[in-house]
Structure formats: structure tokens, C-alpha cells
Amino acid sequence: MTITGSWATMSAMKKYPFHEIETKWQRYWETNSTFRVTEDPSVPKEKRTYVLDMFPYPSGAGLHVGHPEGYTATDIYCRFLRMKGHQVLHPMGFDSFGLPAETYAIKTGTHPEITTKQNIVKFRQQIKRLGFSYDWDREISTHEADYYKWTQWIFLQLYKKDLAYVAEIPVWYCEALGTVLANEEIIQTSEGPRSEIGGHPVVRKPLRQWMLKITEYAERLLDDLEDLDWPESIKAMQRNWIGKSVGANVVFQVAHHNSTIEVYTTRPDTLFGATYMVLAPEHPLVAHITTDEQRNEVQSYIQKAALKSDLERTDLAKDKTGAFTGAFAINPVNGQEIPVWISDYILISYGTGAIMAVPGHDERDYAFATQFGLDIIRVVASHKDQDPAEPLEEAFADEGWVVNSGQFDGLTTAECKEKITLWLEQQGLGKKAINYKLRDWIFSRQRYWGEPIPLVIDEDGEIHPIPESELPLTLPAVESYKPAGTGESPLATVTDWVNTTLPDGRSGKRETNTMPQWAGSCWYYLRYLDPHNDKEFASRDKIDYWMPVDLYVGGQEHAVLHLLYSRFWHKVLYDIGVVNTTEPYLRLVNQGMITSYAYQRTDGTLVPIDEVRETAPGHWIEISTGLEVQQVIAKMSKSLKNVINPDDIIEEFGADSMRLYEMFMGPLRQSKPWNTQGLIGIHRFLDKVWRIAQKPLSEQKAPLELQRVLHKTIKKVGQDTENLDFNTAISQMMICTNEMNKLEVLHRDIWESFILCLAPYAPHLAEELWEMTGHTSTLAYEPFPDYDPALTIDDELEVVLQVNGKVRSKIMVVRGTGKDELERLARENTRIQEYLAQGTIVKVVAVPDRLVNFVITPSK
């Protein structure tokens, strides 16, 4: 035998053959369609479970370690549920329309479909290497025509319900790239907003856009959050985004003018304190009411405001600016004439685009009034007996008692809001009003790589939806993926495609805008139910069988947009009677981000991971300078060289190690740093399990102590898996393994149950071990073992003996020993006697199975 041969043999004995095992079982699952699922009517409703992962965008970079985290969590959960007798729907697919493929196409001329397909192949292969139990027969990709046919169909339903309309909306436009950019493609720099790609300047430009009336659903989107089992933080973010507020609309007459200004206010109770008004610079009334003397100033202010981005306008730190229109309005409650100003801190898109300014009780109005020397009066007292004439040093925006407000004096803020709103309604001067921050959804993109919007515009400019029978409206081949240069989509240059005939024979032009990436992901969970149906987007039977989604796991980055858009579409589908629930996702869990380490210099800058050296535990230096750097937690990034590639990990340690480590790192919902050293620990654990498996198998009953450990393990793993507390379940399996390792033989009764506990977590290894014990088919549907409650509790346990709350001794007692007996045993304890001798007992607390505490006062 050669030396190398001997080494190879040694290492084969030491390292468990995870490569062979993992390839073998992945092939087995695939050829046997182990995880294919059908709608079996005999399965009761509560045993049908739909577990959904947020599907990935198949980027060229491939999978990163963040993807497998959520996917492993749901996979463990699904495998566990199957063993618990559930019918589990667990699909995967690809969110495959998107900008990177189009950007790449512009650069290289490669059709986005080609790169997308290649990336999907790569992603699918990477995902499969982790051994997830998806039903791959249900795989979908949003860019495929038989999928987006139904995305288009849903759009037509929205259009028919009058929820889609055209508007001129300011969007980000980049001259250098010749295209419109989405908000997320814009970065803020010290020189202003720039395109993420290339760093070119961008401007806001009004362009024709398709809009969806999500605002019509604002109230329901808000109300229905209540009953969802979602993280509070996500609900809060959605509430905040919808931004409901209740107040009143009040009409002000413009003095010496035949027009009125309507304002929205949440503080009608402060109406007497309104000393001026402010209109948004874009407000249509501005041109009408501006006096000749003020016209130049107002016009130049409007021009300046138009040049500013929303971000500059909304920069809180800047000083207030504005211009006086020369006009006055009449405060309806006291007939006083108040000046009308314009300012960019008033947004045309919110409320009525005009406000009554109450500088005494609003910080922004106060800042503006101080800037321009406008009147500030108090109409709210901070406490009941405050002098109404007491001047304000700053805006008092809290609630209080109404003063200087005529008939309303003495009321509380809340009472006054109600009374004054009623009074306004009676006088015909205003009414209660509700406002939302939520805006309608800009749904069109001037892009190629997205779903074409299935509409045709005739010569008269009238819009015609294309007949549903003609769907899908497919993307035409184009010569160039470059935008038209006019702000129109590349599709605008494809005249053959654009020019079409209407059913009545007249000619028309197709809509050349495409849908945003959100469109496909708005409803994909429905297509998984019935992915090959060419008659409907999904059959009602299948929707009724599975919906709603029981558990939805994904990253927090989709907290607002995707989840809100998706809920909106679902509600529309509910309203037209094609789905059975008002909400799509019952329970939502956000996995935490997987971060990495980086090193920080004393000046706060970061050093890439390969440019430092550890000199002592906890101490690192930058190699080039020799200066000490601190280890910090940072996001994974190419520049810091701290990105972990799942392929490398699987290659070196195996998929089971990867899966287990990501779950063992810490609680699922928490962010945690990747540490390859920790992964090695997990790998050792699996290696140990493999070594135990080599021990001779005994048919004899295992010793009682080991049975106890096993039953505790079954209980804990079961409960923890159900609650998605995977890290503690793994700890318990380690404890069990350590116990089993102490014996020379393997007891079948213990071993088989343990394998089944391990199976959801490390499925490849578990299948192999299961086969080694003589089973001939998969363990995927073996019942999860039951535990004997009697064996999960110890007959004897340790009870703590305390004196004045400090542990002084411990004794072993039989479980359930009574208080009196415990106290007697404690008093017999010599250590305790020593302490008791030092004082007088005032109180004795005895808690069975826990402790005895003597409270004593020291004797003099």
C-alpha cells in the first residue's frame, strides 16, 4: 500500500462521506418524486399546510448565504409537518423579470431571456444542492409567457374595475442613460441624486404613466392588518406607509376675490390660531390670487422650488423658505384677514395642497412664522389654569385646553376638535376628512424586460383592453435594448408590434410601457396552486384547498412594497370573486440578515478581511501598517471580501452542515454574523453522529437514563421545530448525541427515533442512517416519534437551599416532595444549619421541585 493510499483510507475513515450521501439522496428524491404533492380531498383542512418562501430574483451573482437561511427554515418546518401527517405545499420559482438582465442586455446585446434562463439554471442547481423538499413540478418563472399571460389577465381585471388610469407623473429621468429610473435605482450623493449605474445626474420629469388606485383600498389594507399573525414591526411599517390621519377640511374665502381655499387640518381645534395660510407652489390657485406687486417674487420662488428634488424639499434641517402672494384669506371663525403665502414645505400631493398655519401649535408653522415675522398666538393652554396671554417660546403641539377661541374656550383639545368640526359643518364651512399618505401606485416602466401592458390606444386616444382570448401579449424581439431616448420604452421603436388593428378594424397603437417587477410577485403564490392551468390563473378548487398561505418566510426588505402590493391585488381578486380569502398571507416571519465580520481602524474606516492578522485572541492588526484594528459586524460585501459563497461551503462541509449551521447560529428572526469556525463545530457534530452509526446495532432495550434523554429530545425537538426555534432543537440533539456516544453499542429503539428527529434538519445524513438500519424507503413520511411524558421528567431532582436568597447548598429529592418535607430536609442540612445559627428565622419559602429559602435576621 502506498503512503497516499494509506492517507486516503485514513481520511475516509475519519470524515463522513457527505458528498456521496448528499448526491445519492438528492437523486433518490428526484427520481421518486418524493415531495410531489396533490390535492387529496381526504386530508382534513387543518392538515393542509401551505408554506411559502419569497422566491428569488435569479441574479448573475448566484445564491448568497442569506437565501438558504429562510429556505432551510421552511424546509425543516415542512419536513417536520409531513412527518406529523400534514399535506404540505412547498413550492419554489423565480421572480425573473427585472432590471439587471436588461442592463446586461444593453451592455452586451444578449437577450435578457438568455441570461435569465442561464441564471435560473444556476439558481435551481444551487438550491437543489441544499436538498430542499420543494415540489419542483410546480416551479414557475414570472417571465414565461404562460405565467405572465395571467399577470396580464389580472391587470385587465383591474382595468375593468376602473382601478387603472393614466396620469402625468414626475419620475426620475436620466439624460445620460436616456431612460426612466425606479426610485431604488437612485442614490443620494453630496452633489444630489445620481443614477446607481454610472453615477449620472437624474432629474424629476413628468411623464405619462399607468397608475393603480391602491388608495381606494387604503382603509381595508389598514384594517385587515389587525388580524394577521405578522411581526409588529412590519405591521407598524405598513400602517406608517398608509399613514391615515383624521381631521377636517375647512374652506377659507379669499378676501376681495371670488375664490376659496380648502385646507386639510388634523387640528381644527386650533382654527382660531391660524394667522396665515400656505399653499404649495404648484397649487392651481397661486396664479389667480397673486397680486401684481408680488408676481415676480412668487414666480421666481416657484421656479426655484421646481428645480429641487423631493429630497431637498423634505430636508428637515434646512431653513424655511417662501413667498407672499399679496393675497389675504378670511379666517371663517373670526373674520380676520390673514396673509396667504406659498412654500415648498407644503406638498401638492398631500391633503389639499394648502394649509392653515397655526404657528403657536405646529413646529413647522412656528419656524416659518419666525422666519418671516408673522403673528403667533396661543389658542391651547398646556395646563388648565395657564394664563391665556402667556407668550409661546416655542410651538406647543401637544393637547391641552382651548383658549382665545371664543365660544370654544375651556374645552379640551379632543372635545374642541369634535365641537368645532360640527360647527363648521353646520355653517357649511367644512367637514370631517380623512387623509392617507399612501399614493397611487406608479405601475408602468419604460422598459423592455417586463410584462407588456395589454392595451391598445386608438387614433382618438381612446384606450381598448385587448380581448382576454388574445393573451398572452408576448414581448417582441427587438434590435436594441436601449431606451428610445424619448423616455419611452424600447418597445416604442418596434413599429410592427406597436401598430395593430382593433377588433372593429380600426388601427391602433399598443401601449409600450411594461409592468414593474412587482407585478409578477404580486400573485405568484396563487399560480403555484395550479401552475399548468391554461384556462384560469388557478382553479377555484385548488385555491379553496390550499389558501391562504399558512407561513410566509422572507427578508424584511419587502416589508412594505411587495407585501402591500400583493395584499392589494389579492383584495381585488377577492372582490371579483376569484379567491376565497381577503388576505393572502396568514403568518409572516422575517429571517434575520446573515452578516459577516469586518475590521475597523480607529478612524472608523473598514479594512477587508484578508488584510488583517489575528495577533492574540480578540486582537487584530492591519498587516500593511501594523496598527491595531477592531473586529466589527458588517454586511457582506465584495469590497470587504467577507462574502460567503454557499457552493464553497457545500463543497467543503456538505449541505447538511450548511443547513444545520445556519439554523444553529441563533434565532431565525435575528441578524447574526457568519463564522466559519462555528460551522466546523456543526460539522463535527454530524461527523460524530456518523461515527456513532458505525457502532454495532443492538436490539436490546436501551438503559433507562438514555431513554430519558431521548424522550426529552423528541419532546424538545418537536416543540422547538413547531415554533421555528431551530437553534435550541439542535442543541438538544447534540446533548442526545453526546449521551449516545458514551455507550459502545447502538440501541435500535433509541437510534431510530433519533434519526427521525434529525431528519428534518440533516435530511441527507438521516436518510442514509435510516437505510443503514435496514429500511428500504425514504423516511420523509415516517411518523415523527412520540415521546412518553413520564420519561421526560426525572424522578429525582436537585433542590436549591437558600439563606436570604443566596444559594448555600443543594440536595437531591424525589420529584413532588411536599413543602413541609422539603423544609425538614433543608433544616437537616449541616451547611444550612451553620447559617441558621447566625440569626433568627423570620420566614421560610419552600417551592416544591425548586428551592427552599430561609429568611433570617442576624442575631446581635
Add this chain to the structure above:
RNA sequence: GCGAGAGUGGUGAAAUUGGUAGACACGCUAGACUUAGGAUCUAGUGCCUUCGGGUUUAAGGGUUCGAGUCCCUUCUCUCGCACCA
């Protein structure tokens, strides 16, 4: 500023109704074994200690026989929103 959440060893983290703080793992120390490995096994490992004990869950206070856990105050960090009238 507003909203949400979190602070526990050198590190990742555990801790049922308030009842032994630090399970499990990494790292470290010592030993065993070994043609030497990210190997295995054994023992130890919060901190201080005069080896009796003292002390310890961001800081301070409170409730309690007893607080990581409940209440109050402060500090720090993360995430989201941000002139929304």
C-alpha cells in the same frame, strides 16, 4: 424628531408562570492517543479571590423571601419613516 426592536462570558447564544444565570457550540488551557487532523477522548474554562467566599445579565433606582425576566429613569445600538398639515 417619530415608530419598532435589542443590550447576558473572549465569541455565537440558552434560560417554562419571577425560582440554581451562562444549556449547547466556538475559542482557549492542561492531559491522553496518534505516520499530524478544521481528528478523537478526558478534565477545566464569567469575573475577582487571602480559596472561607465575594461578585455578575448596558447603568441607576423600585416591587418581592427571590428579578436577565415585572415597574420607573438614563445610556447605547440596529431597523424603518421623516416638513404628511
